[in-house]
Amino acid sequence: MEKTNIFQLINAIEQLNNGNIVLFTRKFSYPLGISPILVLAELKNKGPRKQIELAELVGLTKGALTNISTKLVDLSLVERLYEEEDRRTIRLKVTEKGLAALEEAQAIGNEIYTELFEAFSEEELNEYLRLQNKLIRSRLTNWA
Template sequence: MAMKTTIFDLIRQAELLNNETMLYFLKNFNRNIGISQILVLAELREKGPQMQSVLAKKLGYTPGGMTSIANKLIQEGYAERQYDETDRRVVRILITEKGLNILADAQKEGQTMWQELYSVLTDEEIQHMITIQKKLFEHIVKDQ
């Protein structure tokens, strides 16, 4: 009898892989920073200073969640608030040198992790996995 896979099996498997991957990373990258904060730093490095509301929307965080992330980044010295000279109500988050350094360290650990965890897959399997995930993601978000 063939096993019947449901949407819930697929969601659960993706959730398990995602959770274990994050735990593996955090266990090996023993610093005072989380995945969400690293993602925000990467966005700031890539696109420059941004308002929290823009970051929240781009990265899928609630405004309250983004405030918490920004406060932690600022408290640790990984980012700082930048006030607009023409309108002090406009506040952007800016990555600092310390933030760039920890982001580089995180990416180095991520590369090591990639080599350890994904070595069981061929390059072709990895490409298929990425293609399938992108295709599903684009299909899901276009319908929202």
């Protein structure tokens, strides 16, 4: 059996991820990718946040989060809250429309997840998740 190299593994993972992202963006009614959905989820779960806090929570650069927040504000999915004592301090807050968009995204995500993993038996799925988590845990120290 030919030894699989790191580039083959990365390519296989990228193909799977890219295919799922394309499928998601085709089904989702907003012109958004995965990162803005993660931002909406953080705002829903943790309440209004400064952009720098969101960038750290989601693992994005400040510049990327600035672009995402502008897009989310333009789509009325989040609003900017200015603090009265210091108008330079701005927090982002998810709107009702943003909550509805997040709900739609989660429904599509669940649908894609179900379609993707229906190829696995329950036992295979548990083993796949166990192996993924093992890889993640072993790499966390190297990613930091």
